[in-house]
Amino acid sequence: MAKKGNEIKKNLEDIGKKIIEDAKRGKVPNISVPARVTNNIVFDPKYLCYVLGDKTVTRSAGNVRHVKPLAQMLKVASFCKGLVGGTKHETKRGLYYISESWGEKLKFDEQQESDNLIEDIEAIIGLPREDIHIIPNPGGSVYGDLTLKFKNPAGKWMKVNCLQTADGQTIGPRMCEAEIENCNAKMIIAIETAGMYNRLMEENAHEKFNAILVNLGGQATRATRRLIKRINEIKNIPVFIFTDGDPWGLHIAMVVMAGSAKSAHVNRMLATPSATWIGVTASDIKKYKLRSDKLKDVDFTRIKELKKDPRYKNDKRLQEELKTWEEIKKKAEQQALLKYGLRYVVDKYLPAKFKELGVKIK
Amino acid sequence: MAKKGNEIKKNLEDIGKKIIEDAKRGKVPNISVPARVTNNIVFDPKYLCYVLGDKTVTRSAGNVRHVKPLAQMLKVASFCKGLVGGTKHETKRGLYYISESWGEKLKFDEQQESDNLIEDIEAIIGLPREDIHIIPNPGGSVYGDLTLKFKNPAGKWMKVNCLQTADGQTIGPRMCEAEIENCNAKMIIAIETAGMYNRLMEENAHEKFNAILVNLGGQATRATRRLIKRINEIKNIPVFIFTDGDPWGLHIAMVVMAGSAKSAHVNRMLATPSATWIGVTASDIKKYKLRSDKLKDVDFTRIKELKKDPRYKNDKRLQEELKTWEEIKKKAEQQALLKYGLRYVVDKYLPAKFKELGVKIK
Numbered sequence: 129m130a131k132k133g134n135e136i137k138k139n140l141e142d143i144g145k146k147i148i149e150d151a152k153r154g155k156v157p158n159i160s161v162p163a164r165v166t167n168n169i170v171f172d173p174k175y176l177c178y179v180l181g182d183k184t185v186t187r188s189a190g191n192v193r194h195v196k197p198l199a200q201m202l203k204v205a206s207f208c209k210g211l212v213g214g215t216k217h218e219t220k221r222g223l224y225y226i227s228e229s230w231g232e233k234l235k236f237d238e239q240q241e242s243d244n245l246i247e248d249i250e251a252i253i254g255l256p257r258e259d260i261h262i263i264p265n266p267g268g269s270v271y272g273d274l275t276l277k278f279k280n281p282a283g284k285w286m287k288v289n290c291l292q293t294a295d296g297q298t299i300g301p302r303m304c305e306a307e308i309e310n311c312n313a314k315m316i317i318a319i320e321t322a323g324m325y326n327r328l329m330e331e332n333a334h335e336k337f338n339a340i341l342v343n344l345g346g347q348a349t350r351a352t353r354r355l356i357k358r359i360n361e362i363k364n365i366p367v368f369i370f371t372d373g374d375p376w377g378l379h380i381a382m383v384v385m386a387g388s389a390k391s392a393h394v395n396r397m398l399a400t401p402s403a404t405w406i407g408v409t410a411s412d413i414k415k416y417k418l419r420s421d422k423l424k425d426v427d428f429t430r431i432k433e434l435k436k437d438p439r440y441k442n443d444k445r446l447q448e449e450l451k452t453w454e455e456i457k458k459k460a461e462q463q464a465l466l467k468y469g470l471r472y473v474v475d476k477y478l479p480a481k482f483k484e485l486g487v488k489i490k
Numbered sequence: 491m492a493k494k495g496n497e498i499k500k501n502l503e504d505i506g507k508k509i510i511e512d513a514k515r516g517k518v519p520n521i522s523v524p525a526r527v528t529n530n531i532v533f534d535p536k537y538l539c540y541v542l543g544d545k546t547v548t549r550s551a552g553n554v555r556h557v558k559p560l561a562q563m564l565k566v567a568s569f570c571k572g573l574v575g576g577t578k579h580e581t582k583r584g585l586y587y588i589s590e591s592w593g594e595k596l597k598f599d600e601q602q603e604s605d606n607l608i609e610d611i612e613a614i615i616g617l618p619r620e621d622i623h624i625i626p627n628p629g630g631s632v633y634g635d636l637t638l639k640f641k642n643p644a645g646k647w648m649k650v651n652c653l654q655t656a657d658g659q660t661i662g663p664r665m666c667e668a669e670i671e672n673c674n675a676k677m678i679i680a681i682e683t684a685g686m687y688n689r690l691m692e693e694n695a696h697e698k699f700n701a702i703l704v705n706l707g708g709q710a711t712r713a714t715r716r717l718i719k720r721i722n723e724i725k726n727i728p729v730f731i732f733t734d735g736d737p738w739g740l741h742i743a744m745v746v747m748a749g750s751a752k753s754a755h756v757n758r759m760l761a762t763p764s765a766t767w768i769g770v771t772a773s774d775i776k777k778y779k780l781r782s783d784k785l786k787d788v789d790f791t792r793i794k795e796l797k798k799d800p801r802y803k804n805d806k807r808l809q810e811e812l813k814t815w816e817e818i819k820k821k822a823e824q825q826a827l828l829k830y831g832l833r834y835v836v837d838k839y840l841p842a843k844f845k846e847l848g849v850k851i852k
Contacts, residue, residue: 216832217692218685218832219684219825221683225781225823225825225826226832228828229829229830265685266631266688269628269660269662276656278656281693282694286656288654288656293655294640294642294650294662294664295659295660295663295664295665297655298631298655299657300656300684303656306656322627322662323580326579326625326628326662326663327580327584329643330578330579335644419587461583461587463581463584465587466580466584466587466588466590467590468591469588
């Protein structure tokens with residue numbers, strides 16, 4: 129699935145080549161960019177996520193307001209081309225500051241400008257910015273029988289097994305692009321809170337379910353979503369997401385499954401449409417008599433929004449759960465299951481869930 | 491420095507023994523708890539951090555309002571005693587939910603109650619809750635030539651070297667209490683942002699300065715502060731803190747150095763008073779002509795607060811920097827140094843800083 133360095137470099141070069149060819153032919157140089165605007169964000173029913181439609185905007189050297197951003201785009205593409213294939217990465221914020229060395233005419237005045245340009249380039253080349261070494265914040269960690277191969281900062285190939293760590297491997301730039309050398313696990317369980325991730329680790333859920341455990345740390349970062357997607361695709365193992373029992377927890381799962389509207393231009397590279405939300409469901413709150421809090425106005429508003437969201441529309445189970453929340457008017461945290469003891473979530477709750485969802489264990 | 495499991499168990503037991511002995515002697519059972527209230531938080535000029543004074547409060551079984559919290563304290567102490575020495579840990583939130591299984595009379599009605607009790611126990615036994623296996627959120631990560639020895643969740647002793655990872659080791663419960671098996675590094679550099687941490691890693695700062703790099707990820711979690719302190723004490727190597735160039739960045743460094751007022755009862759176990767703030771200082775903003783933003787009202791207010799704070803009062807250098815901020819009215823992010831190129835921070839900025847601070851490299 130992942131493109132190789134040379135292919136990515138060529139994608140970036142092509143942006144510049146188009147400009148040169150236009151100029152050679154006596155044409156006003158221009159670049160067409162997929163439009164990242166609300167009325168061009170459409171739901172892809174096949175891939176079950178938001179993607180960009182066919183609309184494009186044109187940046188033309190003939191328009192005086194476009195000249196600077198056009199030149200900046202070439203400069204950014206050239207800078208990133210220099211990073212691809214190497215061991216260095218920068219953040220969006222770093223890129224903004226680096227532009228100061230490009231001189232008064234090319235430097236960005238606000239970070240918003242360089243952030244926008246990076247998203248334009250993502251949309252043009254159809255790849256997330258991680259692939260051109262503009263990295264998201266690290267977030268989350270992973271624990272389980274998964275061996276990854278990566279180049280360390282000195283350029284030396286190394287391997288690491290994600291059981292050979294104390295508290296899991298941080299998911300940063302090198303984990304993000306690491307090659308999956310070996311994976312003996314048969315599923316991924318992604319967990320909303322660090323506390324429950326630790327509980328599962330300490331109750332040996334990774335052995336019992338032969339699973340890779342991923343700590344999402346709340347709303348998953350792009351780095352984490354991308355790693356989950358890559359393992360899912362390359363190793364063809366299912367992904368389960370275990371969150372708090374409220375509409376916000378459910379939506380944390382949904383963003384792993386279907387991406388966000390904001391990242392429509394790269395969702396196909398980040399989303400894992402086959403992933404399944406385990407719970408804590410609204411029904412679980414009743415069934416397991418969990419300690420709960422009352423839903424607030426803001427929760428009810430969120431439920432209404434989700435009911436209409438195309439990502440939820442054709443999913444009967446999720447629609448039912450949204451309705452149940454409206455009926456019971458309660459929410460519960462995933463650690464509420466601890467009332468039955470430390471081992472309960474691994475001994476009883478998850479096995480019952482896998483049975484309910486028709487998943488065979490091991 | 492760290493107490494052993496049996497010693498900690500005894501500290502917890504002693505809480506219960508006191509109650510039993512009182513009862514045997516026909517005394518109304520009571521427990522004296524160091525008072526965690528504003529007028530008992532004092533600055534320790536020797537240890538350079540806030541600590542608790544001599545005031546105590548007494549929880550007495552003779553007071554009907556104290557009976558329940560007194561019983562709950564014994565139950566929590568007993569629960570934690572069961573964790574100490576083993577491979578399991580829980581969070582404060584987890585503890586709150588676990589209390590549901592203790593029956594109507596002992597369960598906590600609000601998490602605030604159990605959180606408070608944990609802090610009381612910390613104050614009584616003089617140890618941070620990590621030592622009784624009530625763990626903080628993981629946060630930050632560490633990269634460098636440091637080998638740690640820990641028990642994995644299955645209870646097997648393992649070793650991990652913090653260079654044998656892609657993006658650094660997550661600092662969670664096992665890293666927190668790991669034994670320091672080997673440390674070839676000669677200093678710790680703790681960094682505010684993940685972006686700059688990655689920059690230092692990719693520019694081989696860990697080799698050039700023979701350093702352990704720690705990603706604080708903003709305000710450092712207790713887990714991260716404790717690991718820094720332990721390496722500093724056990725291996726006797728200096729700690730440098732590299733933050734954004736604003737009063738908030740400086741205070742991130744200060745919390746590593748001197749702890750917070752809120753954690754006065756355990757600061758001696760978390761703070762690293764010998765640590766040094768590198769910058770970005772207010773003077774650096776001028777000297778390196780860094781791209782900057784205007785200080786806002788909220789920044790000026792913060793500067794005024796810090797000038798009066800006892801942690802800053804006798805530090806001439808920090809007082810000067812606070813004044814300089816007031817004069818230049820500007821702040822800068824640490825990544826602003828990237829205007830001079832990716833390598834500048836490691837090739838020029840940090841060496842100049844170490845020279846200025848009189849630190850020999852390697």
